Amino acid sequence: MSALLPTYQRHDIELVEGTGSFVTDAQGKTYLDFMMGIAVCNTGHRHPEVEKRLHAQLGQLWHTSNLFESSKQERVATLLTTNSHLSHVFFCNSGTEANEGAFKLIRKWTQKTEILSFSQSFHGRTFAMMGATGQDKVKEGFGEMVSDFKHLTFNDFESLDAITEDTGAVWLEVIQGEGGIILAENEWLEALMERTQAYGVKIVIDEVQTGIGRTGSRFAFEQTPLKPDIITVAKGLGSGFPVGAIITTPEAATIFTPGTHGSTFGGNPLAMTAAEATLELILTEQTLRSVQEKGEYLMKQLNVFLPENQIRTIRGRGLMIGIEFKQPVASIVLSLQQAGMLVVSAGPTVIRLLPSLFVTEYELDLAVEKIKQVCQQEVIA
Ligand SMILES: Cc1ncc(COP(=O)(O)O)c(C=O)c1O
Known part of the structure; x- marks a missing residue:
């Protein structure tokens, strides 16, 4: 047994x-x-460069604490921000954790509880992220959801009418992975962008599965008209080493101040070594x-x-x-x-x-x- x-x-x-x-x-x-740990080992199994650097780090230091400076975290954060229009990063250990942190950030930032996500989406399995997820099978048996997510129909123009001044954020994958590789249509995303701009609504893009080169651009949103306030990444970031990140704007640095959010393991030296090597391999034009x-x-x-x-x-x-x-x-x-x-x-x-x-x-x-x-x-x- x-x-x-x-x-x-x-x-x-x-x-x-x-x-x-x-x-x-x-x-x-x-x-x-052709599964790669479900879109995790984007550099393949044991890429020699990632392996070499992890070996070196194993002989140096495994873990300290986020109460100390970390030039490794700074370097990985710089790789993520110089490769996007965003400027600030928080490191965690998984996709769900990145989304959960982004949820906290949105709540404190906007002071609004209404967040809109989409049918067939998948954002993780914590209580808030079960709420965000647009698939009933994930929530069955768990009673009332604690988060105030409303689910709209993906790729449906009319559903965008739900975006109003009461909305804190719109939360989406631009290609729904677990939902069945469903691509958001660019015309619809353009309408979504216009509507969110009109009402000052934030956009959170879950790039946990689509990010880190998977779709042929650094992040999948780059092939769309969207300009997100937050992106979340994980899976492909560490070539198999558990790591996740929230990537966001300078304004968020006034919201996530000391004591507001944290993680014991997030940004650990081994995870940062794997992430730095992975990003240097993937984020090249070639x-x-x-x-x-x-x-x-x-x-x-x-x-x-x-x-x-x-x-x-x-x-x-x-x-x-x-x-x-x-x-x-x-x-x-x-x-x-x-x-x-x-x-x-x-x-x-x-x-x-x-x-x-x-x-x-x-x-x-x-x-x-x-x-x-x-x-x-x-x-x-
Ligand atoms: C789009 C998306 N968001 C979030 C998650 C959850 O990530 P994790 O399993 O690392 O917590 C997944 C996992 O499949 C995902 O595909």
Whole structure:
């Protein structure tokens, strides 16, 4: 019997080693990893540069406290702010924590309780973030939500009428990840931007899944008309080392003053080492361009080789791609595992492809080949 609380429906596979785009299980079977810990290992498994720097840091210092200066935190914060229009950063340990901190910031900043988020969104599992999340399954059995989030219909122009002077913030993912790789349409975002500006409403963009190069730009919002007041990041920031961040404007520095927010582990030297190496690898023109090119190539190959009769749509940006099937995908995920490839679903009918941003063309072709094979088997079955 397991001593773990059964909060996860786990696959019967234990992964014990990983290099680049491949992982190996305890039985010695190798898999092409197009899941990357759900958009976490954006530099692939054990990128040599990240590994080298973490090794060096392990021999130096593991943890101090946020009561001391940290030039490492300053450097990572500078990397995040010089790569956006924002100026100030708070470090934490996960996406939910980054969102929870942003929620506190918005409450204190705006002194308003009404925050608008969207259907099918996912923002985490603390009480406030369950409230923010637009999916009932996350909230079932937990009673009244404590936060005052109202959920609007994603990509729906009329729903934007709900933005008024009573609204503190609009909170959204510009590509909904857990919701099924649903892209916000730029025309709708333009209307959203106009309406928030008209009423002085803040915009919080949850870039936990889309950020750090995943969509072919530093942050996904850069490919939209939005200019957020806060962005939250986590997943891809540490190449697998737990780290999250709130990135915001100078005004927020007058709200989050000493004693208002904190974290024992947030910005820990090991996390900052992983984040600094990760950002230096990813936030280059060359890497970001290659993510766009590989994304376009993958999308094209999928469109050419996957059978039309099984696929509803293929959508995404950069290397965040969703294949929506006409049938439930649970069996396809398992068949792909048998064929030596890892993917994760998003909802009942969508498979997400989230490879390393340094994936090779050979690995992209291999992925398409395996998905094609599994589609053929599914038809026969
Ligand atoms: C958009 C988004 N926000 C927040 C979270 C929660 O992040 P974490 O699991 O690191 O707390 C996730 C996780 O999937 C996410 O995709």
